[in-house]
Amino acid sequence: MEKIIIYSGLAGLATCLGGLLVIWVRNPGERFLASTLGLAAGIMFGVTILDLLPSAWIFGTPTKFFAGLGSGILFMRLLDAILTQTTPRLPRTRDPIHFLHMGYLVAIGIALHDLPEGMAIAVGYEATEELGLIIALAIALHNIPEGMAIALPLKIGGAKAKTIIFIALLASFCTPLGTLAGMVLISFSRHFISFLLAAAAGAMLYIVFAELGPESKRRHPNFAKLGAVLGMLLIGLLSLPV
Known part of the structure; x- marks a missing residue:
């Protein structure tokens, strides 16, 4: 348990x-x-396509899969609308609030993603301690670029370093929290994990196509494509069987 x-x-x-x-x-x-x-x-899209969606489909039923996917997208859309209505807006290319807004959305999406990742550690550990350690290592490697995804828009938006680290720290707590929750849910049914995995996938897809992707293209289309390809390749390499 402690390990x-x-x-x-x-x-x-x-x-x-x-x-x-x-x-x-x-x-x-x-x-x-x-x-x-x-x-x-690219990293978030790769994690969604190669990890979250296949796992959600395997662990549950089509109903749970699509309900979770739709719930994740809807949740982030509503949150996006609330943040937009409660913050003043300027043209996006020079609006620091826009980037703070984006950073908050990314942090929430990654936090939702980290919950089922933590559960995956619990599931692996339930099989063998070695498998739990391997999954935890893989998730740690995933989390480094995800921390960059949280920090970058916040930094562009003018957030202080201590604020950025605090938000990243809050997101990081979701991994062990998910592990604790996973250990409880495993005793009942693994189908709970399917809904959460699909919801996290929906949230991350919304962030990729509504926030990160468009903003990167506005900055420099060619370098945006290069970054996206490298991100997907990185996740592909991390997803290879060990």
Whole structure:
């Protein structure tokens, strides 16, 4: 019990490492912004297609799968609308509020994603301790670029370093929280995990196509595409069987 929570907690804290990497980069140019936002979009899309959606389909029923997917998209759409209505707006290319808004959405999407990831650690550990450790390591590697995805729009929006790390830290707590929840849910049914995996997938797809993707293209289309391809390749490599 204690070991798996430690594994999960360390995997979650890798999100903060990704945030620190972004903070250390000073005065990023348009090409860097486009490629990094594209990288974040590619990573999130890759995780969704290669990990979340297949796992959600396998663990549950079509009903749970599509209900979760739709719920995730709807949740993020409603949250996006609420944030838009409660914050003043300027043209996106020079609006720091827009990037703070984007950073909050990314953080929430990744936090939702980290919950079922934590559950995956619990499921693996339930089989063997070694499998739980391997899954935790893979998730830690995923979480570094995800921390960058949270930090970059917040930094562009003018958020202070301590605020960025605090938000990344809050997101990182969702991994061990998901592990605890997973250990409880496993005793009942694994079908609960299907809905959560699909909901996280829906949330991340909304972020990719409504926020990260369009913004990276506005910065520099070619570097946005390069970043997206590299992000998907990175997740593809991490998803290879060990």
